[in-house]
Amino acid sequence: DYDAETIIRREILPSGKSRAFVNDTPVNLSELQALGSLLIDVHSQHETQALNDDDFQFQLVDAVAGNNDILRTYQQTLRDYRKAHTILQEKQAARAQAFQEQDYHSFLWEELVAAQLVAGSQEEMESQLEKLNHVELIQAQMAKVISILQNESFGVVDQLKESKNALSKIASFSPEYQQFLTRISSVLIEIDDIAAELQQGAEELQADPETLQSLQEQLQTIYTLQKKHQVQTIEALLEIQESLQSKMVSLTNLEEEIVQLEQEVSEYLQELEQLAHSLTQNRQAAVGPLVQELQQIVANLGMPNAQFAIDFPIKTTFIPQGNTGIQLLFAANKGGQLGVLKKVASGGELSRIMLAVKAIMSSKIQLPTLILDEIDTGVSGEIAHKMGEIMRGMSRNIQLFAITHLPQIAGKGQHHFKVYKEDDDTRTKSNVKALNEEERIQEIAQMLSGEVVTPAAIGQARELLN
Structure with missing residues (x-):
């Protein structure tokens, strides 16, 4: 809240x-x-090493260049680009795999299409094949049945006709006899139809070696395909055929997705190029004022001949800060050759440079509170006094805590807190105490003279506070 x-x-x-x-x-x-x-x-006192870190150096330059909004847009675009690029690589890998399987799928599909499969046709062909395989036996048995049904005088049809005639003569005498006549008449009609159809079937059934061979080949193709795909019916083969066709269509869709992703990745790259170019331009424009301000501050800290330069070597890939690296170069002495900061600066020099950097960043980033933990390590005397002046100047814009053992810096603060430890019989306790004016004089004097506070140290402490 x-x-x-x-x-x-x-x-x-x-x-x-x-x-x-x-x-x-x-x-x-x-x-x-x-x-x-x-x-x-x-x-912290170890954070001075952050000066050697590329991220920290970029943060410094971008603070001066006012790159925050562009950098935020660039980094979001970079995340979008990397996500799209990853998806594109996955799709391309899937396409490569699909291409390896494509020929095999296409062969299987064409093989099924060539078989001209029709649902329900297998049973019909198997029945027809059975007829053609036993045509002579079927013809002989059909002829025998026809003879039994239609043989003159002794055939079933003639016998039924005689039975019908006999019943017709007595049918009028009783409903029961009429019913017998009706039933005999129905049987006669059915038997007559059966005989006629048998006759027609016998006449149509002929030995046909070519048709027999064709049926055998078609069925053998079906049986081979069923065994190959481990199914039992033509309907199952047709489902596989449809599935293979879908896979080939999916490859077409995959190609379209890849084309779209390639376009998307290309657009992201163009946008990244433009944003990275803007970042670099702004940084290069900021280098001059930044270097001048750094040199001015460190000159006040006892390094009047210090020189700075910042290079942006081009990178072949995009990083979170753009498409360049960064190198902060430094020379402490007049005529000295510029070198990479971490290789040429001493610990005391790094402390002073870090304070200069913090002073610049505090005015650009506007942090509400800055805590400097022994940033004065490695300095003393007049340099410490100058560092204290810079910190006091920074405190006009932000809340600043300085943790220090130097009286020159402690004397510049508006408030003074003493941190100390106390031991009793069981444990050690850390305490923080806000000092009043007299206590503050005593504390600074102790910083100056050691454990035994001298009148001279007291006088010097008063001068520092004034």
Whole structure:
């Protein structure tokens, strides 16, 4: 919850569990860390090495160049590009795999199409093949049946006709006899039809070696395909045929997707090129003022001949900061050859350069609070005094904490807190105490003279505070 004054609180219970709050609203630690990074910049004494880090150097230059909005757009575009590029590679791999299978799928599909499969035709062909394989036996048995049915005098048809005639003579005497006549008449009609159809079938059934061979070949093709695809019916083969056709259509769709993705990736690349170019242009334009300001600040810190330069070597790939690298070059002495900062700067020089960098960034990024933890390591005397002046200047824009052992810097603060430890019989406790004016004089004097505070140190402490 927003409030003009933000209070961050963390409760640590004796059990070791903890709870965190922002303005009395519970938050988890990840949320607390995310908020803290926006509110406070902590510079530890080891962070001086961050000067050698490319990300930190980019952050410095971009702060001066005002690249925040462009950089945010560029990094989102880079994420979109990498995502699209990954999908494109996956699709291309799938296409390569599909191409390997395409010929085989096409062969299987063409083989099925060539068989001219028709649902339900297998049973019909098998029946026809059985007839042609036994044509002589079928003809003989049909002739025998026809003879039994239609033989004159002794055939079933003639016998039924005589039975019908006999019943017709008595049918009028009783409904029962009429019913017998009707039933005999029905049987006669059915037998007559059967005899006629048998006669027609016998006449149509002829030995046909060519048709027999054709049926055998067609069925053998079907049986081979069924065995190959491990199915039992033509309907199942037709389903496989349709599936193979779908796979070939899918490959066509995959090609279209790849073309579309290639276009998308190309557009992202063009946009990245333009944004990266804008980033580099802004950075190059900012280098002059940045170098001048750095040199001016470090000159006040006892390095009047220090020189800086910043190079942007071109990269072959896009990185989160653009398409160039960065090199912060430094020379401490007049006429000295510029070299990579981490290779040529001493620890004391790095401390002073880091303070100059923080001073510049604090005015560009506008962090609410900056904590400098012994950034004065490796300096003393007049240089420490100058560093204190720079910190006091920074504190006009932001809230600044300086953790220091140097009296020259401690004397510049508006408030002074002493951190100290106390031992009792069981444990060591750390304490923080806000010093009043007299206590502050005593503390700074102790920094100057050591454990035994001298009147001269007291006088010098008063001068520092004034």
